[in-house]
Amino acid sequence: MEKDIPSLTFLQKVFKINPDLTNVLNAIHISCKVIQRQISKAGIVGLHGIIESSNGLEQNASGDIQKKLDVISNEVMIDNLIHSHSCSILLSEENEDEIIVPDEFKGKFIVAFDPLDGSSNIDCNVCVGTIFAIYEQNDIEWNNCIDGDKIICAGYCLYGPATELVITFQKGSGVMKFTLDHSIGEFVFTGNIQIPIVGKKIYSVNESNCENWNQNIQDYISLFKIKDTKYTQRYIGSMVADVHRTLLYGGMFMYPADSKNKDGKLRIFYECFPMARITEEAGGLAITTRRSPYRILDIKPKKIHEKTPILLGSKDEVEKFIA
Ligand code: FDP
DSSP states (O other), X not given: OOOOSOOOBHHHHHHHHOGGGHHHHHHHHXXXXXXXXXXXXXXHHTOOSBOEETXXXXXXXXXXXXXXXXXXXXXHHHHXXXXXXXEEEEEETTOSSOEEOOGGGOOSEEEXXXXXXXXXXXXXXXXXXXXXXXXXXXXSSGGGTOOXXXXXXXXXXXXXXXXXXXXXXXXXXXXXXXXXXXXXXXXXXXXXXXXXXXOOOEEEOOGGGGGGSOHHHHHHHHHTTSTTSOOEEOOOSOHHHHHXXXXXXXXXXXXXXXXXXXXXXXXXXXXXXXXXHHHHHTTOEEEOOSSSOOBGGGOOOOSTTOBOOEEEEOHHHHHHHHO
């Protein structure tokens, strides 16, 4: 049965919480709508596949093969954020260096984003997402303003059976979920997210790497496979989708280091920081899986595309690793 009470739209809600951020979030949520449209028609208009040039396959700053939709999504985000007149610096997964917003469009916010995360899933119509974190530039050196605990807003948009935008603001603001209502073309508020205390028993990791893991990671994962503990494994291979499930159902998601990828695979500024901030705000934990684990948000990254091993999810599951 359809409910007839109108829900607050994304911008109405955002404006109430932090009016200062309205322009930036307007740019982000419009970008998400555009990206969603591009994804949904990609198979029809030939937007699947990778970018090939005379030099061979195009790669982004992190060495990933670029898909057509990676490039389109990046352009959409950059264009909308620059024209919001509210940003000073943009850090994108797809760009080697920081993007300095021209003076005539300059504002005070720094936005770090992955325009299309999980894009290796795109051609087979599996969930992908956009991830972002916003900081205020209050120092001339932009990297002095970027710190896990200085995030003023973090969120992601999941392009799945429904398009959902999940966002959090300052500590204590909670994690809000908005769903794109195609009948009105708006994201409407569909509830707050809190990781369930007694969640489903799910572990999520790319186990094909297990031979290359350190012993501590192997020991931890083996806890989920003990007979009769009733754990099940779910791994989509799109961080946004795997984290979204973890927030809603409970359990854990990890991308640890291995002998080939000493720092894991996921990037700090635009993947791990925003997801860690959201997870903590939803009542969970997000840590590195180094020998002495510590909070993701306490990492002090030095380079834009720096990576870290990560474990996040329900407190009890993450605490098993710490123990
Ligand atoms: P993708 O390469 O498809 O863009 O950071 C990128 C990411 O996806 C994450 O979204 C995902 O969690 C991870 O890589 C999957 O990596 P594996 O294929 O190595 O499991």
